[in-house]
Amino acid sequence: MKKLIGPFTQILTLAGLGLKGALSDDDLQIISQGGVLVENGLILAVDDFEALRKANPSTTIEEITGDHVLLPGFVDCHTHICFAGSRAKDYAMRIQGKTYLEIAKAGGGIWDSVTQTRAADEDLLERLLLQRIERHLAEGVTTIEIKSGYGLETASELKQLRAIAKASTQTKASLVSTCLAAHMVPKDFSGGQSEYLNYVFHDLLPVIKNENLSNRVDIFIEESAFDAKNALTYLNRAKQMDFDITVHADQFTTGGSAVAVKSGAVSADHLEASRDVEIKLLANSDTVAVVLPGASLGLGMQYAPARKLLDAGACLAIASDWNPGSAPMGDLLMQAAVISTAEKLNTAEVFASLTFRAAKALRLNDRGILAPGMRADMQAYPTNDYKEILYHQGKLKPLIIY
Ligand code: NIG
Ligand code: FE
Numbered sequence: 008m009k010k011l012i013g014p015f016t017q018i019l020t021l022a023g024l025g026l027k028g029a030l031s032d033d034d035l036q037i038i039s040q041g042g043v044l045v046e047n048g049l050i051l052a053v054d055d056f057e058a059l060r061k062a063n064p065s066t067t068i069e070e071i072t073g074d075h076v077l078l079p080g081f082v083d084c085h086t087h088i089c090f091a092g093s094r095a096k097d098y099a100m101r102i103q104g105k106t107y108l109e110i111a112k113a114g115g116g117i118w119d120s121v122t123q124t125r126a127a128d129e130d131l132l133e134r135l136l137l138q139r140i141e142r143h144l145a146e147g148v149t150t151i152e153i154k155s156g157y158g159l160e161t162a163s164e165l166k167q168l169r170a171i172a173k174a175s176t177q178t179k180a181s182l183v184s185t186c187l188a189a190h191m192v193p194k195d196f197s198g199g200q201s202e203y204l205n206y207v208f209h210d211l212l213p214v215i216k217n218e219n220l221s222n223r224v225d226i227f228i229e230e231s232a233f234d235a236k237n238a239l240t241y242l243n244r245a246k247q248m249d250f251d252i253t254v255h256a257d258q259f260t261t262g263g264s265a266v267a268v269k270s271g272a273v274s275a276d277h278l279e280a281s282r283d284v285e286i287k288l289l290a291n292s293d294t295v296a297v298v299l300p301g302a303s304l305g306l307g308m309q310y311a312p313a314r315k316l317l318d319a320g321a322c323l324a325i326a327s328d329w330n331p332g333s334a335p336m337g338d339l340l341m342q343a344a345v346i347s348t349a350e351k352l353n354t355a356e357v358f359a360s361l362t363f364r365a366a367k368a369l370r371l372n373d374r375g376i377l378a379p380g381m382r383a384d385m386q387a388y389p390t391n392d393y394k395e396i397l398y399h400q401g402k403l404k405p406l407i408i409y
Contacts, residue, residue: 012069013042014056015077016391020377028320030355045383074391080149080384082365087154087330088139089167092123094331124157132170144180147405149384156187161211164188168220189226204241227255228263235262242270257281268292274368278311290319295368297324300346301334313350324365341401
C-alpha cells in the first residue's frame with residue numbers, strides 16, 4: 008500500500024554525490040518541507056510534501072510532527088557482534104599500559120572471545136546478537152554486516168553463521184553475514200597457517216555455500232594472524248568458489264591492503280598503518296577503504312588516514328568494528344563524528360561514508376540514497392538543521408522510519 012511520510016523540515020537525500028573521492032557540503036541535496044512516497048518498502052518519490060500530497064490525494068499519510076531531518080538509514084559494513092562474554096579484563100589491562108602480548112599471556116585477546124563463544128549455544132548467541140542489533144537499529148543503523156570468527160572450527164563457525172541467519176528473521180534490520188574463520192590460527196589447532204586455511208577451505212566453506220549462510224569471506228592479515236602469501240592463496244581459492252572478499256588490512260603493519268587490491272576485494276578495512284603507497288593503491292582500485300574509528304578509540308591508536316584516502320580519490324566508508332575486544336562501544340554515529348574532527352571530513356563525506364559508500368563495500372546498490380527505486384530504510388533526527396546531527400556527536404537519537 009502506498010504511504011506518504013512527512014513533512015520533514017529537511018530531507019538529505021545524498022543523491023548526486025560521487026562514489027569515490029572528496030566531496031563538498033555545497034553538493035548536498037536538501038529538500039525543505041519534504042515528503043517521501045513509499046510502497047512495499049521502496050521509495051516511489053522524494054519531493055516537496057505538499058506537492059506529493061496534491062498529486063496523491065487518496066494516499067495514506069504518516070504524519071511527522073515537529074522538526075525532523077530525514078536521512079537514509081546507516082550501513083555498518085564491519086562488525087563482530089555475534090559473540091558471547093566480555094573482555095573488560097583486556098580493557099582494564101590495556102589502560103594500565105599492558106601490551107598486546109601481556110594481555111594475550113593473561114588469557115585475553117581474540118582467543119578469550121573464542122572460548123566464551125564456543126561455550127554458548129546457538130540460542131544464546133542469537134539472543135545476544137538480537138540485543139545488539141536492536142540497539143544499533145535504534146541508533147539509525149538499518150543495515151549491519153556481521154562476521155563470524157569467534158568459532159575457529161567448523162561447528163562453532165557454523166553456529167555463529169546460523170545464529171546470524173536466524174536473527175535476520177527476527178529483526179527489521181537488514182543483516183549481511185561474513186565468514187571470518189581466518190581470524191587467527193586457533194590455539195588448539197595442530198598445524199600452521201596454511202594447514203588451518205586448508206582446513207577452512209575444505210571443511211567449512213563448502214557447507215557455508217551449500218546452506219547459503221554467507222557469500223563473503225574475510226581474513227585478518229597481520230603478524231599475529233595470517234601473512235600476505237597464505238592469505239592471497241586462501242582468498243583466491245575462496246574467490247573461485249564465488250565468495251566476495253574483504254580483508255582486515257594494515258591495522259598494525261602494512262601488507263594487507265596490497266593483498267586486498269590484488270585479490271579484487273570489495274573492501275580493505277582498518278588501514279590505521281597505511282602509508283602513501285597503500286593509499287594510492289586503494290585510491291586507484293575498486294576496493295572500498297573502510298576506516299574503523301571505534302578500534303582506534305578502543306585501543307588508543309591513531310586513526311586511519313581518512314582525509315588522505317579521500318583526497319587521493321578512494322571510496323571511503325566508516326564502520327564501527329563493534330567487537331568485544333578492540334571496539335566494545337559500537338556507537339557508529341559518535342565514532343564518525345569523532346573521526347570527522349580529527350581527520351577533517353566534512354558533513355557530505357561523513358554521511359556518504361555511512362550510507363551509499365558503505366553499501367558499496369557490501370555490494371548493495373539498493374540503499375544509502377533517498378531516491379525512487381531505493382529501499383525505504385530511513386531515519387529522522389529531531390532537529391531543524393542537518394548540521395546538528397554530527398555536532399551532537401551521537402547524542403541526538405533518530406526516529407526509525409520504514
Ligand atoms: O577488527 N583486528 C582483528 N579483529 C578485530 C578484533 C577482534 C577482537 O579483538 O576480538 C578487529 O579489531
Ligand atoms: Fe574487525
